[in-house]
Amino acid sequence: MKLIILDQAGVINECSNTSIKTPDEWIPIPGSLKAIARLTHAGYRTVIATNQSGIGRGLMDMATYNAINQKMHQSVIQSGGRIDAIFFCPHASIDQCSCRKPAAGLFAEIMQRYGVNLKNVPAIGDSMRDLQAAITAGAMPILVLTGKGQETYDHENIPANTKVFVSLEAAVEALVEKK
Template sequence: MKLIILDRDGVINQDSDAFIKSPAEWIPIPGSLQAIARLNQAGYTVVVATNQSGIGRKLFDMATLNAIHQKMHTAAQQVGATIDAVFFCPHTADDNCDCRKPKPGMLHEISRRYDINLKGIHSVGDSLRDLQSGFMMGCVPHLVLTGKGVKTQEKGGLPPGTQIYPNLEAMVDQLLSNSLQAELNFAV
């Protein structure tokens, strides 16, 4: 199975320091949904792993989060993209849960749900905690410079081997180009 794990805010859609609290505030980053469609066409199962502490902070409720995700799924489908599943952590940092990134609880759940070892699976995020949770599970870390990505890059301390791209679209271009090259080399 070809699986890829994406963060949501700052990778697929525009981020906000005030949180994405309604479907109206969920705005896709140009090219991100088309990039997901290209991943699907190349045989990838796309899943999202996202911290959503706005629920724990009582900024929005589960019905609102579901509506935001319904908007995301609908917008993706309109360009031929499918997001197979969304895994989320509703807790605040003070809750000290196992699922809030940088802890790997959500990724453990993805591994169980898809019955797959995540070693070598591509994980894409715009924050250090996104990269750290994937790295702990053996994922290949990819930083996009959308959302909080530029600040994350400037702070440094990225996991070893982190690859950096301007956005999800550029990351997917490189991933699919590398996959095609590997297939061509294998065929020779």
């Protein structure tokens, strides 16, 4: 099984400093929907691992988060792609849970659900915590420069063996061409 793990905000959709709180605020990054469609057609199972502290901080409820995800799913489907599952942490950072990235709890859930080892599974994010969670889980860390990615690249000590791409579309192009 070919599996890929994507962060949500900053990789698939535009970021917000105050969290995406409504479906209207969910705006896809140019090329991201096409990239997910390309993954689907190349036989990948695409899953999302995302921190959603807006739920834990009371900025949105589960119904609103589900509506945001419904918009994302519909947009991906209309582009010819598929998202197989969403794994999310609803906690605020003060909760210090095991599922909030940089902890690898979401990745452990993915391993359990799909019965796979994440060695060599691409995990694409735009923040240091995305990269740290991927490394802890044994996945292949990939940084995209969309969202907060350029800031991460410029101001963080990027872990060795991290691949860097300008966007999800560029990362997918390289992954699909490699296979």
